[in-house]
Amino acid sequence: MIVVLSKNISSHDKDRLRVFLSERGFKVREQVFGDDDILGATGKGSVDIRELSLLPGVERVAQTSKPYELASRETKSEDTIVTIGPVKIGGSRISVIAGPCAIESREQILETAALVRESGAVMLRGGAYKPRTSPYAFQGLGMKGLEYMKEAGEAYGMPIVTEVVSPELAQQMNDLTDMFQIGARNMQNYELLKKVGALGKPVLLKRGPAATIEEWLLSAEYLLSSGTKDVILCERGIRTFETYTRNTLDISAIPVVRKLSHLPVIVDPSHAVGIRAKVSPVALAAIAAGANGLTVEVHPRPEEALSDGPQSLYPEQFEKLMRDIEALAPVVGKELLRTPMPASQSKLVVAGFTTTEVKAEKPQSRSSTETDTQDSIAFSGESGAYADQAIIRAFGEDSKRMSVPSFKAVFDAVLEGKARFGMVPIENSLAGSVHENYDLLIRYPDIAIVGEIKLRIVHCLIGTQDATLDTITTVRSHPQGFAQCREFLDQHPQWKLEPSTDTGGAVASIAREHLTHVAAIAGEVAAQLYGLKVLKEGIETNPLNYTRFFILSRRNKGSETEVPSLLNTGAELPPGFETQVPNKASVVFSTPNEPGALFACLKILSERGINMSKLESRPIPGKPWRYMFYVDITIPEEEKIFDLAMDELKTKTEDFRFLGAYRASL
Known part of the structure; x- marks a missing residue:
């Protein structure tokens, strides 16, 4: 149960609420969630919701049917957008994180950063500490590797994300990383989740190889309840009886989780398939299924990689993937995120290559x-x-x-x-x-x-909550909306068409005037914005609109x-x-x-x-x-x-x- 506190609640009223809930058997935790101050009440307590709602300082009470209350869309209906520096993950953008599986040297991570940045990646990934199945495999350069990646990220204007493998390392890594990654093996390492969550930084949470969706979301709940408000879910494939690929990408998890939770969902196609030639098609499938972004392994010379070389893309393969994502994005109603390069950047000569020098004029001062x-x-x-x-x-x-x-x-x-x-x-x-x-x-x-x-324009017929196709007598929209939906409108010759200056205004007018007999042609976003109902979706004459x-x-x-x-x-x-x-x-x-x-x-x-x-x-x-x-x-x-x-x-x-x-x- 979530108790959303009033903006002007007094400390006295807040203390009374904590006591009230504790006396009724709840474990109470306080945190900031989005723009709201909340009290989370968990456990087997019992309370009359009506009585609780009337207490001073209570704005509203949200009771969910899910055990993951903070991660549930029942608690927060709008999508969460996680901000890491100039990068936003969630919403209408597709954000791509790229880099090597492991940081092998300063030269390697700088070279990789230059290549993936040029192709359009907005965040840099790389492992400083690598949990490996074999104790004899390369397990990373530790803090020195993280320092190298931080240098590369700053040089190319990319926030960095790296995996944390133990609670003891979390605080030590905190100042160098922009986003923590909880790997698949540690998804249910609850002490690690509590420690990382308490640091308040954004966290990329990978799904465990044998975890259910509910277990995955409960792990996110650990992070949210411990203090962070920014969690990104990452589907990276689950273990099945199939052995041709490294794992089996659960593509259906993307739309399922997006319905259950407000948290953004990205996909790791590299670990999902483990085969370089299969990474790009699986990545595009993830975008088509509704993923908010990707994290992709890229190496300048995968055949020389110290870990996961067979699943790492060559730079030219990654560049083609980015072009394909840019072409696919409008089809699914999104845009590939691009971020500006640093305002000034000196040339770096690394391992025989020279990066592109970026020059920018100093912006004129404004009042x-x-x-x-x-x-x-x-x-x-x-x-x-x-x-x-x-x-x-x-x-x-x-x-x-x-x-x-x-x-x-x-x-x-x-x-x-x-x-x-x-x-x-x-x-x-x-x-x-x-x-x-x-x-x-x-x-x-x-x-x-x-x-x-x-x-991409997907037109909907939008009306009030009480409206039906049978009650509609008038339709409002911009003249272009009428032109693009001509075949659908021809099926209803009895409807009167009223031109509006824009589609959003047509929907807004119905909401303001509470007109049950009037509908509007506009996008689904407008219906959600004004609290109206979609009577029929996809009414444009041609879907290639x-x-x-x-x-x-x-x-x-x-x-x-x-x-x-x-x-x-x-x-x-x-x-x-x-x-x-x-x-x-x-x-x-x-x-x-x-x-x-x-x-x-x-x-x-x-x-x-x-x-x-x-x-x-x-x-x-x-x-x-x-x-x-x-x-x-x-x-x-x-x-x-x-x-x-x-x-x-x-x-x-x-x-x-x-x-x-x-x-x-x-």
């Missing part, structure tokens, strides 16, 4: 007022709109979102410095382009495109007249996007009113082998029958080719404008 306003991201509509979800995907759940009434207001907010960035839809795979935003890109030359997000969103930023003064370098679009880049090499650009131009003018422009791209992925025309206001052409271009690997093409294109066009260079969202 506190500017910082408050520029930290927000503007979007059109109300909370729960798809643009709002795109912001969460790109910037995280704790990002500051600014709701504005129109697309134009998004551009204004960014231009005037009221918002740091803006998020606008530009194209849907079923309904086509959002022409208003194309036109606004022309009207606002001081705004640049600095990023792209692709969001995606919307491209542009991230907008204000250009630096004077940059709008030039073609910026590919790594600097002339505007501030979003956090986590600084290390992404742009592979796509958008330009807009008009041509002279003469035969072959557009052909001459496109010929420039063709002759240089530059692929054009989109061409669209829009009327020029005030110039009847004259058009601006929007072009999306794939940036070639050789930057000079692109620069030469842009220089020549400007000589063949009128009013040429470079809208931005960015990394295409797969």
Whole structure:
């Protein structure tokens, strides 16, 4: 039983509650859980819940049907997001942890860190102490190895996670590690769990090879009840009668645990299969099943590894896996987490290789007022709109979102410095382009495109808790929502369609007005946000329904007249996007009113082998029958080719404008 305390509870009332519960046979423990101060009451005591709820200082009482109360979703309905430095695990992001099985030397861990960081890993793993079946196997470098890994993590901006194997070592390792790992062999080492939990650091808890899901969650309960509030569950395969792979990955455990518990779940495909060639397909299956991330073993030369070489990926295999995850992420409604490199980093020469030197300009100082306003991201509509979800995907759940009434207001907010960035839809795979935003890109030359997000759109019919399909007479949504669900709506010709400015606003209006006869077309997130019910899910005409969103930023003064370098679009880049090499650009131009003018422009791209992925025309206001052409271009690997093409294109066009260079969202 969980007793959530009022924010303003007095110490006297708190003491009375502890005595009240103790006298009735409960063991009482106090801790902070998320934003709440709680008293956990365990044991075989008995109490009248109504009487307890009325005591001074009690906000609410949560009674669960599960023995793992703190880990249960009955206690906390929303997903827990664990933060380790710049890394967030849980929610809408896929976070990848990578590194060798064991730290073998300073050179090896630095080299591995450089390689996995370049491919997109956000945390570094490695064993300083290795519990091995054989007493003669390599068991790690101990604290010296941990010092090497800490150095590598700091050099490349990656928090580190390492296994702790005994309560005696926990305190000694505490200052060097960012997250403890409890290995599969120690999942039920309760003294170790209590000691590590009491340190309050995030913990990665692996499932034991013969543990049930309930036993696994009860081990998490030990950690939570001892003091830490950040536990990540890791499925790494269980022991079955099958011998072809090292273990059998229990893929079904992922959705089961996510329903039972609010804690994030990641998967270790390396230990699950133990065979290098099988790691990547199993990893992708885990993401498809709903895992919040992966921990993968990678070694620069697996054939030389002192432990678990056969299951460690080569760097090129890991890079391909990361590309595949990036392509799969939008399908499952998530985004691969990227984090910024350190602001400054010196070159490290290790074992004959040189890392990439990262240089970053010192940010200009801003007043506190500017910082408050520029930290927000503007979007059109109300909370729960798809643009709002795109912001969460790109910037995280704790990002500051600014709701504005129109697309134009998004551009204004960014231009005037009221918002740091803006998020606008530009194209849907079923309904086509959002022409208003194309036109606004022309009207606002001081705004640049600095990023792209692709969001899979799964439309739901949403109503009040009392509503049914039979009670609905009116449906509200953005016109694009109607267009994308045309086949479903055609089955209900009696329904009246009322356009809204955005999908989130359509749902919010029903919640505000308590309309049982009105439904909205929007995403499931909006239904959860406003406490409404999904009447029917997946009503879009085609399941391959995606919307491209542009991230907008204000250009630096004077940059709008030039073609910026590919790594600097002339505007501030979003956090986590600084290390992404742009592979796509958008330009807009008009041509002279003469035969072959557009052909001459496109010929420039063709002759240089530059692929054009989109061409669209829009009327020029005030110039009847004259058009601006929007072009999306794939940036070639050789930057000079692109620069030469842009220089020549400007000589063949009128009013040429470079809208931005960015990394295409797969």
